[in-house]
Amino acid sequence: MQKRPDRREPAASTAVPAVRTPPRPVPEVEVRRSARRRRTVTAYRENGRTVVLIPAAFSAAEERRWVDQMVAKLQTREERRRRTLASDDELMDRALELSRAHLDGRAVPASVRWVDNQNRRWGSCTPADRTIRLSSRLRGMPEFVVDYVLVHELAHLLEPNHDQRFWALVHAYPRAERALGFLEGFEHGATGGRPTDDDDLEPGAVDC
Numbered sequence: 617m618q619k620r621p622d623r624r625e626p627a628a629s630t631a632v633p634a635v636r637t638p639p640r641p642v643p644e645v646e647v648r649r650s651a652r653r654r655r656t657v658t659a660y661r662e663n664g665r666t667v668v669l670i671p672a673a674f675s676a677a678e679e680r681r682w683v684d685q686m687v688a689k690l691q692t693r694e695e696r697r698r699r700t701l702a703s704d705d706e707l708m709d710r711a712l713e714l715s716r717a718h719l720d721g722r723a724v725p726a727s728v729r730w731v732d733n734q735n736r737r738w739g740s741c742t743p744a745d746r747t748i749r750l751s752s753r754l755r756g757m758p759e760f761v762v763d764y765v766l767v768h769e770l771a772h773l774l775e776p777n778h779d780q781r782f783w784a785l786v787h788a789y790p791r792a793e794r795a796l797g798f799l800e801g802f803e804h805g806a807t808g809g810r811p812t813d814d815d816d817l818e819p820g821a822v823d824c
């Protein structure tokens with residue numbers, strides 16, 4: 617079921633539907649100065665924080681200017697990523713593509729959709745009705761990570777349990793190990809290692 621925006625009249629039929637963007641926390645920025653760096657500045661996300669590497673010789677003013685610039689650049693890049701796979705239809709198409717590429721096209725979901733109520737799981741799958749749900753926390757993450765979660769849930773359509781057969785299917789996706797590492801690092805940074813237990817797992821869904 618589609619979520620409708622609150623406090624708004626239903627959109628006219630000619631209107632382009634707005635892309636739903638979840639609220640994003642302001643990222644914490646860590647500046648690291650490097651004596652080896654002379655001119656180059658690099659920025660990346662690490663465990664939910666933004667890390668900016670700058671030359672040790674930068675003044676405070678240069679640091680501020682470059683941090684602002686690099687944070688804006690990262691956000692633009694992430695917005696661009698967020699726009700791909702924005703809709704459930706695009707997610708479904710991507711799932712079918714991955715199934716063909718890595719699972720001989722044997723995993724065919726009935727539906728694949730984004731959900732906002734999965735804060736501990738990255739995805740879930742109900743083999744009985746072949747539905748797959750992906751946590752909207754994955755929006756904006758690297759493509760190979762979203763692909764991994766899709767492959768994981770697709771593999772559950774063929775093998776509901778996390779047994780050897782299941783992992784053999786998942787590892788047909790070449791970047792499975794790298795994606796697992798990324799998600800573990802992210803989870804550790806995001807929750808400080810504390811488990812959260814506020815997910816709404818639908819009846820019959822696999823606990824991923």
Ligand SMILES: [Zn+2]
Pocket residue numbers: 768772778822823824
């Ligand atoms: Zn699983």
